[in-house]
Amino acid sequence: MILYPAIDLKDGKCVRLLRGVMSAATVFGDDPAAQAAKFEAAGCTWLHLVDLNGAFAGAPVNGAAVEAILARCSVPAQLGGGIRDMATIEMWLSRGLARVILGTIAVENPDLVREAARAFPGKVAVGIDARKGFVATKGWAEETTVQVTDLARSFEDAGVAAIIYTDIDRDGAMQGPNIEATEALARAVSIPVIASGGVSRMEDLIALRDTGVIAGAISGRALYDGAIDLTAALQALRS
Template identity: 80%
Template sequence: MILYPAIDLKDGQAVRLVHGDMEQTTVFNDNPAAQALSFVDAGCEWLHLVDLNGAFEGEPVNAAPVEAILSQTNVPAQLGGGIRDMATIERWLDKGLARVILGTVAVENPDLVRQAARAFPGKVAVGLDARNGFVATRGWAEETDIQVVDLAKKFEDAGIAAIIYTDIMRDGAMKGPNIDATAALARAVDIPVIASGGVSSMADLTALKDTGVISGAISGRALYDGAIDLSAALAALKS
């Protein structure tokens, strides 16, 4: 199971939110590239980046810090937030991003997801963000009546690289991930599923790994707060 350290970008800074609320922001580093380098130095194999402003505005906002991270690190990175058309997908991949994460458009324009996955094999993931099992879009500000598993199944034959499943009510709350829902999703589809939201301890990582069906986990606040030692966690997950 791959551990993805998370760098959430708001107004050019590395931050964490609680339950996706832009008003509940904690700034952890005003130099996101330096933060990324510290994760790389600890041994991470991937980076997970989110343009929070972009998720709300529907277009990239934090391009400068993302580009700085890409230019200064040597591990693959995936990015979500504000990526809603093919031109933006192409632009990010041309800049060296390993994988784009499509969230809102997976609901509003699923054909774009399929088109992108065909055009860029292995480089397109779908972000499914859920509140009480139902998908939320546009920076989690809008709720739908679409259940996570139902939407995921629609992309079974699309060739997407992964699904990032975030339980919004767990995100940033340090209360543990929704293991049951994440594992149920992973068992319902053949697409690799990455857990996100609430991953706050080594015990959480072990529990996710022990399901045998979850391919990755994203953690942010726990790494910044020191609740998870990144180097130790990476070593433990490889053993």
């Protein structure tokens, strides 16, 4: 199972939100590229980036910070937030991003997801953010009546590289991930599922790994707070 250290970007800084609320942001650093370099030095094999402002604006906002990270680090990075048209997808992939994460448009324009996945094999992931089993969009600000499993299954034949599943009520709360829901989703689809939201201790990572079906886990606040030692976690997941 791959561990993805998270760098959430707001106003050019590294932050973590509590349950997706922009006003409940904790700033962990004003040099995202330096933070990314620390994660890489600790041994991570991927980075998970989120343009929080972009998710609300519907277009890239923290582009300079993302490009600084890509320039400084050699490990692959995936990015979500504000990527809602083919031009933006092409732009990011041409600048060295390994994978784009499409969230809001997966609900609003699923044909674009399919088109992008065909055009860029292995480079398009779907981000499914949910509250109580229902998908939320536009930076988690709008809730839909679409069920998580239904949305995921609709992309089974699309060729997407992964599904990043976030339980919003767990995100940033340091209360543990929703393992049951994540495992159920992973068993419902053949697309690799990456868990996000609430991963706050080593035991969470081990529990996710031990399901045998979850492909990856994203952690942010726990790495910044020191609740999870990244190097030790990576070693444990490799063993």
